[in-house]
Amino acid sequence: MFPGNGAVDTPVRSGGPVPRRPAKHVELRFYAELKDFLAANHRSGKVGRTFDVAGSVKDMIEACGVPHTEVDLILANGESVDFSYRVGDGDRISVYPVFEAFDISSIARVRPQPLRQTRFVLDGHLGKVARYLRLVGFDSSYANTWSDHELVSISTGQHRILLTRDVGLLKHGAVTHGYFVRATEPLRQLTEIVDRFHLADCVAPFTRCMQCNGLLQPVEKAEIAHRLPPRTRDHFDEYRMCASCQRIYWPGSHHRRLTEIVDQARQA
Numbered sequence: 729m730f731p732g733n734g735a736v737d738t739p740v741r742s743g744g745p746v747p748r749r750p751a752k753h754v755e756l757r758f759y760a761e762l763k764d765f766l767a768a769n770h771r772s773g774k775v776g777r778t779f780d781v782a783g784s785v786k787d788m789i790e791a792c793g794v795p796h797t798e799v800d801l802i803l804a805n806g807e808s809v810d811f812s813y814r815v816g817d818g819d820r821i822s823v824y825p826v827f828e829a830f831d832i833s834s835i836a837r838v839r840p841q842p843l844r845q846t847r848f849v850l851d852g853h854l855g856k857v858a859r860y861l862r863l864v865g866f867d868s869s870y871a872n873t874w875s876d877h878e879l880v881s882i883s884t885g886q887h888r889i890l891l892t893r894d895v896g897l898l899k900h901g902a903v904t905h906g907y908f909v910r911a912t913e914p915l916r917q918l919t920e921i922v923d924r925f926h927l928a929d930c931v932a933p934f935t936r937c938m939q940c941n942g943l944l945q946p947v948e949k950a951e952i953a954h955r956l957p958p959r960t961r962d963h964f965d966e967y968r969m970c971a972s973c974q975r976i977y978w979p980g981s982h983h984r985r986l987t988e989i990v991d992q993a994r995q996a
């Protein structure tokens with residue numbers, strides 16, 4: 729005997745254990761550089777996931793390896809949704825990074841407004857690029873002794889973008905503005921950050937102390953002459969002093985190298 733059209737071969741149950749409901753399925757599609765975070769077998773950007781209990785789309789995105797701080801727009805079945813959206817069976821989720829070229833102002837972004845002033849706090853292993861960022865004038869807090877907890881609270885409390893190469897740190901729920909630095913070489917990291925945050929036109933070289941992030945101010949030579957090595961005093965007339973640590977700067981032997989770094993940042 730053949731079952732009729734569309735009939736399902738359902739076993740008869742009588743008082744046995746409650747049958748396990750079939751897992752729900754969702755398809756996620758990640759765009760552009762978000763693919764960097766996916767497992768090697770998902771580099772096409774497509775990830776299928778099954779689940780039993782519906783969670784937030786934020787948790788599902790992070791379970792795929794993508795930190796929420798990298799995400800700027802989420803569409804669920806074509807409608808923009810925020811991080812708290814509960815994923816439903818059969819959903820098609822599109823996940824976009826922070827947009828640079830496209831105008832999506834008419835669609836709701838997941839993060840209401842960008843930080844007005846671009847300021848950074850850097851993870852402990854980014855000390856060299858912190859110095860470079862200060863060299864080109866960007867407010868960059870850094871200390872290699874800060875714990876993850878301190879980094880997160882400085883980022884949220886002082887409205888600083890958290891720069892790190894630790895994806896796990898960016899998944900911290902409290903972090904709203906963070907960025908995973910892809911490059912490993914400090915100079916490349918600098919141009920990557922300047923490019924990513926569109927800062928090339930804001931470069932203000934030699935305005936910030938590379939040591940402590942304090943602001944540099946012009947200072948009269950006579951005022952600090954007693955602190956200068958004799959050769960320096962003879963050769964240079966223009967000096968700047970850090971308002972925080974009183975370190976003195978002049979266009980000395982490193983100047984050419986530093987100017988090259990500034991030029992690279994301007995061209996980023």
Ligand SMILES: [Zn+2]
Nearest residue numbers: 937940970973
């Ligand atoms: Zn200083």
